Amino acid sequence: TMSEAYSKAETLALRRKHIGPSCKVFFAKDPLKIVRAQGQYMFDENGEKYLDCINNVAHVGHSHPDVIKAAVKQMELLNTNSRFLHDNLVQYAKRLTDTMPEKLSVCYFVNSGSEANDLALRLARHFSGHQDVITLDNAYHGHVTSLIDISPYKFNQLGKESKKEFVHVAPSPDTYRGKYREDHLDPAGAYAGEVKKIIEETQKNGRKIAAFIAESMQSCGGQVIPPAGYFQQVAEYVHEAGGVFIADEVQVGFGRVGKHFWAFQLQGEDFVPDIVTMGKPIGNGHPMSCVVTTREIAEAFGASGLEYFNTFGGNPVSCAIGLAxxxxxxxxxxxxxxxxVGNYLIELLNEQKRKHPLVGDIRGVGLFVGVDLVKDIQKRTPATAEALHLVYKLKERHILLSADGPHRNILKFKPPMSFTQEDAKFVVDQIDALLTGTHPPPKRHHPCPPGHHPPKKQHPPP
Structure with missing residues (x-):
């Protein structure tokens, strides 16, 4: 019962004693203790309600009754491994692959995004017979050893020596901060050309590419949306080199982008990855994940004679939850x-950009949105301290938002998909109030006529 629960201080003390010190909490200065959640809201031990703008795991909303019901019902019947026949497994595999291009038809079920990406690398290396991997700068693909190796977001923190010789880092296709920007005539081609250069360089050194891996939209890398056409061109170069294209949808899949079910589909109908990995939103908080690939790659893996068995992957309960x-x-x-809601949120944020010089760039699609904060609008200097300050101030106003990207200056929105227009307006109004209050507006580069502000948009009917 609640009366026997630990105080926040006791919980913290026990955590310090028994939990590894590298396991961090949100808001280290004053961490939150959350005891329940519903939809897009979380509640602390005092019953205070917080609007959750960052939890892309609780995809259809925290504690969704339909998901819970499906889990309980199946748990009462059976939970076992996939060496027994079970309808949930095949039914879910069919439902899932129905959302994808036709040639992506074979599934391997595992338990986390990290496991999915680790298996994807094995599939790619086995199929190609090669070893090397091209990854994007600032990418994060998971916490197991094989993925820390290909996650510059992590290994860059360990110093130059930490990059393995089989790993090659291509520039992030970021048209706001990257090498080729929005004024470039063909940023997609230019960024893809960088990958081509890496492949040529690698081959000169007698090495061979097994895979190119990219998040369909970089999340930890700063909410980066690759220019359309980039993946197609990269895939061409990678295939020529005998490698495969892995699209990591762990953060961005399952309809988050709105107009498509998968974020890689933003690149156009002619782009089909060879392997797609998914996790986080797939089970709404239940640990499950999946690798989907082509018949050809799956058969090559099967021909190795090595059985692939995953104790919990694809168990009946996970599959029931996935279906729900x-x-x-x-x-x-x-x-x-x-x-x-995503379009409305972006519209409101663009209004902030016109109003506050601290807001440098708004980029997003569906409920995946980044706000790039800058100290100087021309130089695009990352406003790291300001971003952190804003995140803490929003928490005081009961809004959970986080800052990420290589400079930790990008506010990222990836809320549960039940997020509403009212929620969007509430958050942006609070951001507006804080920006108006905390920063005396620096001299503008594009002065508005005195007293002129873009008219406030009327709230559209839901």
Whole structure:
């Protein structure tokens, strides 16, 4: 019961004693203790309600009744491994692959995004017979050893020596901060050309490319949306080199982008990755994940004679939960909601950009949005301290938002898909109030006529 619960101080003390010191909490100065959550809201031990703008795991909303019901019902019947036949497994595999291009038809079920990406690397290396991997700068693909090796977001913190010789880092296709910017005539081609250069260099050194791996949109890298056409061109170069293209959808899949079910589909219909990995939102908080690939790659892996067995992967309970999540996305039209609320949020944030010089760039699609804060609008100097300050101030106003990217200056929105227009307006109003209060506006580069502000948009009917 609640009366026997630890005080926040006791919880913290026990955590310090028994939990590894590298396991950090949000808001280290004053961490939150959350005891329950519902939809897009979380509640602390005093019953205070917080709006959750960052939890992309609780994809269809925290504690969704349909997901819980499906889990309990299946748990009462059976939970076992996939060496026994079970309808949930095949039914879910069919439902999932129905959302993808036709040639992506074979599934391996595992338990986390990290496990999915680790298996994807094995599949790619086995199929190509090669070893080397091209990854994007600032990428994060998971916490197991094989993935720390290909996650510059992590290994760069360990110093120059930490990059393995089989890993090659291509520039992040960021048209706001990157090498080729929004004024470039063909940023997609230019960024893809960088990958081509890496491949040529690598081959000169007698090495061979097994895979190019990229998040369909970089999340930890700073909410980066690659220019359309980039993946197609990269895939061409990688295939020529005998490698495969892995699209990591762990953060961005399952309709978050609104108009498509998968974020890689933003690149256009002619782009089909060879392997797609997914995790986080797939089970709404239940640990499950999946690798989907082509028949050809799966058969090459099978021909190795090595059985692939994963104790919990694809168990009946996980699959029941997975099916329930797909049902809810459909039944509640969460893709439609992501588009409508996402567009509204971006519109409100663009208003902030016109008003506050600290807001340098707004980029996003659906309910995946980044706000790049800058100290200087021309130089695009990252406003790291300001971002942190804002995140703490928003927490005081009961809004959970986080800052990320290589400079930790990008506010990132990836809320549960049940996020509403009211929620969007509430958050942006609070950001506006804080920006108006905390920073005396520096001299503008583009002065508005005195007293002139863009008219406030009327709140559209939901």
């Amino acid at each position: 999540v797909l049902d809810v996305i459909e039944k509640e039209d969460l893709q439609g909601n992501a588009t409508q």
